[in-house]
Every structure is written in structure tokens, then in C-alpha cells.
Amino acid sequence: MTPLRHSLRLRLLTLILLPLILVSASVMYWRFQAAKATAEEIFDRNLVMLTFAISRDVALSAGDSLSSTTANLFSQASGGRVFYHVYGPDGSFITGYSSPPVGDITKPLPENSPTLFDATHLGAPVRVVRLAERRSIEGISGTSVITVWQKLSLRENFARSLAVRSAGLVSLLVMTVAALVWFGIRYGLKPLHDLELAIQKRSVDDLSPIVRKVPEETKGIVSRLNKLFKDLTDSHATRERLISNAAHQLRNPIAGIHAMAEATLGAETLGETRARIKELVTETRRTGRLTEQLLSLEKLDGRKPELEIIDLSQLVTDVGTRNANRVLSRNVEFSVFNGNSPVWALGDYFLLSEALQNLLDNALTHGGPRLRYISLETYYTKDGGAILAVENDGSTVPKGNAEKIFERFVQIDEKRGSDQGAGLGLAIVSQVARLNEGRVELVCEQPVRFCISLQANPD
Numbered sequence: 001m002t003p004l005r006h007s008l009r010l011r012l013l014t015l016i017l018l019p020l021i022l023v024s025a026s027v028m029y030w031r032f033q034a035a036k037a038t039a040e041e042i043f044d045r046n047l048v049m050l051t052f053a054i055s056r057d058v059a060l061s062a063g064d065s066l067s068s069t070t071a072n073l074f075s076q077a078s079g080g081r082v083f084y085h086v087y088g089p090d091g092s093f094i095t096g097y098s099s100p101p102v103g104d105i106t107k108p109l110p111e112n113s114p115t116l117f118d119a120t121h122l123g124a125p126v127r128v129v130r131l132a133e134r135r136s137i138e139g140i141s142g143t144s145v146i147t148v149w150q151k152l153s154l155r156e157n158f159a160r161s162l163a164v165r166s167a168g169l170v171s172l173l174v175m176t177v178a179a180l181v182w183f184g185i186r187y188g189l190k191p192l193h194d195l196e197l198a199i200q201k202r203s204v205d206d207l208s209p210i211v212r213k214v215p216e217e218t219k220g221i222v223s224r225l226n227k228l229f230k231d232l233t234d235s236h237a238t239r240e241r242l243i244s245n246a247a248h249q250l251r252n253p254i255a256g257i258h259a260m261a262e263a264t265l266g267a268e269t270l271g272e273t274r275a276r277i278k279e280l281v282t283e284t285r286r287t288g289r290l291t292e293q294l295l296s297l298e299k300l301d302g303r304k305p306e307l308e309i310i311d312l313s314q315l316v317t318d319v320g321t322r323n324a325n326r327v328l329s330r331n332v333e334f335s336v337f338n339g340n341s342p343v344w345a346l347g348d349y350f351l352l353s354e355a356l357q358n359l360l361d362n363a364l365t366h367g368g369p370r371l372r373y374i375s376l377e378t379y380y381t382k383d384g385g386a387i388l389a390v391e392n393d394g395s396t397v398p399k400g401n402a403e404k405i406f407e408r409f410v411q412i413d414e415k416r417g418s419d420q421g422a423g424l425g426l427a428i429v430s431q432v433a434r435l436n437e438g439r440v441e442l443v444c445e446q447p448v449r450f451c452i453s454l455q456a457n458p459d
Contacts (some may be wrong), residue, residue, distance in 0.1 A: 002064050002407070007258060009182075009185050009186070010180075013178070013182060013185060015027045016175070016181050017174070017178055017181065017418065018093070020174060020177060021174060024170045024171075024173070024174050027166075027170060028166060028167050028170055031162075031163055031166040031167075032159065032160075032163035032166075034161075035158075035159040035160075035162035035163050036155075036168070038159070038162070039155040039156075039158045039159040039162070040155060042155075042158075043127065043150065043154070043155045043158075044116055044127070044129075046082075046150075047116070047127065047128075047129040047148050047149070047150060048114050048116070048129055049104070049132045050082060050084070050129075050148050051084075051114055051129045051130075051146055051148045052131070054084055054086065054096075054146050054148065054163040055131060055133055055144075055146050055430065056359065062318050074256070081150070081151075082148060082149070083097045083100075083121075083148070083149050083150070083152045084096040084097065084148045084149075085094070085097055085098070085099075085100035085146075085147045085148075086144065086145070086146050086147075087144060087145040087146075087147075088135075088142075088144060089135050089143060090140055091140055091142075094144075096147075099121075100121075100128075100147040100149065100378025101119035101120065101121040101126055101128050101147070103115070103117045103119055103130065104287045105127065106116070107196055109130060109132045110132065111133060111134065111143065112131075112133055112134075113131075114129050114130070115129070115131070116128065116129050116130045117130075118152070119149070121149060124151050124152075124153070125151070125152045125153070126149045126150060126151050126152060127149060127150055127151075127152055127155070128147060128148070128149040129147070129149070130145060130146070130147050130148045131145070132144070132145050133146075137340065141411055143347070144240070144418045153431075156357075176362055191214055191215050191218065192218060195210075195212070195214060195218065195222070198210070198212060199225075199398060201426070207229040207230075207231060207232050207233045207236075208229070209226040209230070209265045210222050210225060210226055210229075229322060230378070254287065257280060257283050257284060257287065257382075260276055260279055260280040260283060263276050264276040264277055264280060285415055304435070305348035305351060305435055306348070306437065307346045307347055307348060307437065308346070308347075308348070308349070309345070309346060309350075309457045310344070310345060310347050310349045310352070311342045311343065311344060312338075312342075312343040312344075312345050312347075312352075312378040312386055312388055312454075313338035313339060313340075313341065313342050313358065313378055314338075314342070314386070315349060315352060315353060315378070316336055316337075316338055316356065316376040316377070316378050316388065317336060317338055319356045319357060319360065319376065320334070320336040320376050323357070323360055326364075327360075327364065327374055330371075330375055331363065331373070332364075332367075332371055332372065332373060333372060333373035334374055334375075335373065335374075335375040335376070336375070336376045336377075337375060337377040337378070337379075338377075338378055339378070339379060340451075343378045343379060343380060343386055343456075344386070344456065344457035345386035345454040345455060345456050345457060345458075346436070346437070346454065346455045347436040347438070347454050348432075348435070348436055351432045351435060352388065352432065352436060352452070352454075353453040354428065354432060355428065355429045355432040355433065355440075355452060356376070356388060356390065356452075358425040358426070358428050358429050359390040359425075359426075359429055359450050360374065360376070360390060361425055362425045362426060362429075362450075363390060363392040363394060363448070365425075366394060366395055367392050367393075367394025367395060368394050368395040370393065370394050370395055371389075371392060371393065371394035371395075372393050373392065373393055374390070374391070374392045375389075375390070375391045375392075376388075376389070376390055377390075377391070380456060381453075381456075384456050385453050385454065385455065385456055386453075386454045386455070386456040386457075387451050387452065387453055387454070388451070388452040388454070389449060389450065389451045390449070390450050391447050391448065391449040391450075391451075392442075392447060392448050393446075393447040393448075394448060395448075396445050396446045396448060397442060397445050398404065398450060399445070402441070402442045402445075403411070405426050406426045406427060406430040406440065407427060407443065426440075429450070429452070432452075433452050433453075433454075435457060436454055437454075438452055438453050438454040438455065439452075439453050440452045440453075441453075
């Protein structure tokens, strides 16, 4: 089966020729059986005809000889030599060959009706015709018995020759069809070969759509290839944009760290040195967080998670526990509402934890001086969905930016300074929501409330 898997031409040839060969074999077998039946009918009729001819000659010549017409019939008999024997009315031998084959002696021989049967004569199987008639020869009246026989091998050879001729014709037909199919498949597959050559001539950087004319049967393949090219082009563009933006975003922090390091070296007092080291640590922490977010985006772009049934209530509890001290140290009230009961949904636990962490970091980063509380919540919706929600009473999102804030490297308020972040947190949240077959949206601007909608467990 391995060649069939790797050769479309051989597979098509097999699918077309194999049924044809099976049908041809069945036809040849049927033709052989039909030829045998035809041969038996022809030979039996010849034997019966010869029997009646001999009977006529015996009646006319009183058993002396056969007429020239009958002799010609014997010489022209189908297949080969024919033997005969005649018993007179008194049971004596009149003419023909001695020792005729004998059938079933227990059955009476009907008069004036030929009887056909198979027998053996001199060790060879033969076909026999016997005819009993009332005759009067030379004043002697009684039943005259005429026996005519012929070897069965003659009619078998005749049937075999008919079958061989038919087999030759069928074989010629099969070979003709095979040749037509072979060259027809080559001609039919030529557009695929041309398409292969056209793709082979492309460079590794050429991912433009295939616009050449192709057969109707290959349009689906070409359409899928064009979609793949488009996806690859979009993926390359996204990656190049990410690298470009990352280089731009990392350039300022790295330059700032370098400047702070030089300023630390030039500090004149221990207190000034400590202050600058503190600023340096803050900037390195921010740069480290930016690097982690860039790596997260890169991983998410090529990841296809296997969604499982998870408990969102347990998820918000775990994230809340990890961040409680950090939030409370900012004099911000921190609440986790999980309903004290599981909320089952389809998702990836690790990715959703990362998204929830980013929403929490976004609230702490952008909340500003107005920030007094942050809450995490999970619940079922009326239409059977599951929700992860993060709410805070900090700075509002300017109107008209509900969609824009989820784009990469978007910073709505440029006046906030370096503590604003790189604009990657909400982009990561949006990507995670899509990977979990859900969505994220800003449902309220004051207080600021983000909701991740997921599929609830159908059970």
C-alpha cells in the first residue's frame, strides 16, 4: 500500500483498472461457460443429425452402405472424427465401428426418439446418441439401434478456443483502456505539475497569492495555499512589528539604566548614591517586566492551548492570594468575590492566570491617586457563559478608546511618565481571551471594569 500512498497517478490507475480487470475476469469466465454450453448444443445437434442421416441410409440401402451426402456430413462434422454403429432388427451388426459405448442398460430405450448420454469408449470420455426404430431389412422386421458418438475432448477444445479468442479481445480492451488511462492521467495531472513548477520558482520571501488559472478540482488546494500564504505574511508582519516596537520600547529603559548607572558612579555622597541605586532598581524592574511581557506575546502568537474544564473561582482565589500583600501595601482595598461555589468553564488555567495578573497590574499602574479599591470577581451569565471581572475606581479610560487600549504598545495618557508601562498588558489579555475562545471588553469606564467572557462547562 505504500506506493499507492505516494503516487496519485498509481492510485487513480489502480482505482480505474482494478474494477475493470475484475469485471473482465468475470466476463471471461461467463464467456467460457457460455462457450461450453454453445459447444455442447452444437455438437449434440450434429450427433443427432448424423444419427437420423444414418437411419435414413440404413432404411434405403438395407444397411449396405452410407450415401455420399451422409459421408460428407461425417467428414464435415464439427470438431473432429465421429464414430457410428448400427444393429439390425435381429440384433446383428450391420455397419459402422464395433463395440459401441453402452449407457444405462437398466433403462428402456425409447423408440423413434434419440437419447443422449455421456459414456466411455476405449478409455476416453465420449458423448453418445442412440436411436431405436422399427425397421424391416431383407424381410427381417424388428428394432434397429443406431449409435453415434464423439470424444468429449473435441467439444472442450472447441469451447476453449472460443474462450481464448474472447480472452484475447478482453485483454486487448483492458490494455487499451490502461494505456488511455495512463496517458489521460498524465495529461489530467499536468496542471498540478505546472502548479508545482510555478511554486518551485518562487523565492522564500515570495508569499504572494497564487493567481494562475487552475482546474476546478484544485481550486480548493490553491485557496488553502493562498490562505496559508496570507497567514504567514500576517505572522511575519506581526513579528517584525513586534521586534521593531520592542527595540523601540527597550531602547529608552536601557538608555535610562545606563544614565542612572553613570550618575550613581558620579554620586558624591552615600545618601545620593542610595537614592540613585533605588531609581536604578525601579527602572530595572520595569525593564524586566517589559521583557517578560514581550516574551509572553511571542509565546502566545504561536500557541494553541488545549482547553480544559477549570474552576474560575479557584483561579481568582489563587491570583488574589499571590497579590494581596502587594495591593494592600498601596493602601488599596482588595476584594475577591467567588460566590463560595465553583464556576466551571473551558479554558487554559495558566494563560487565564496570566491575563488576570495583567488586569490587576493594569489597575495598579493606571489607577493613579484616585485608586481606592480593586475587586476580582467570577460568576455565570444568564445566557450560560462564565465571566472573569476586574474592577477598580482609579483613573478612567478616555472615551473612544475602549477598543484601542487592547492594541500593542498603545499608551492612552502620554503624560503619566515612565511608570505607565509599555502598553502590552491589555494586548496580552486580549490575545489570551481569543486563545481561550472568549473575548475581553471594557464594560464600564467609571468605575473601570474589564470582563473576560468564556464558555461555561456544558455539563
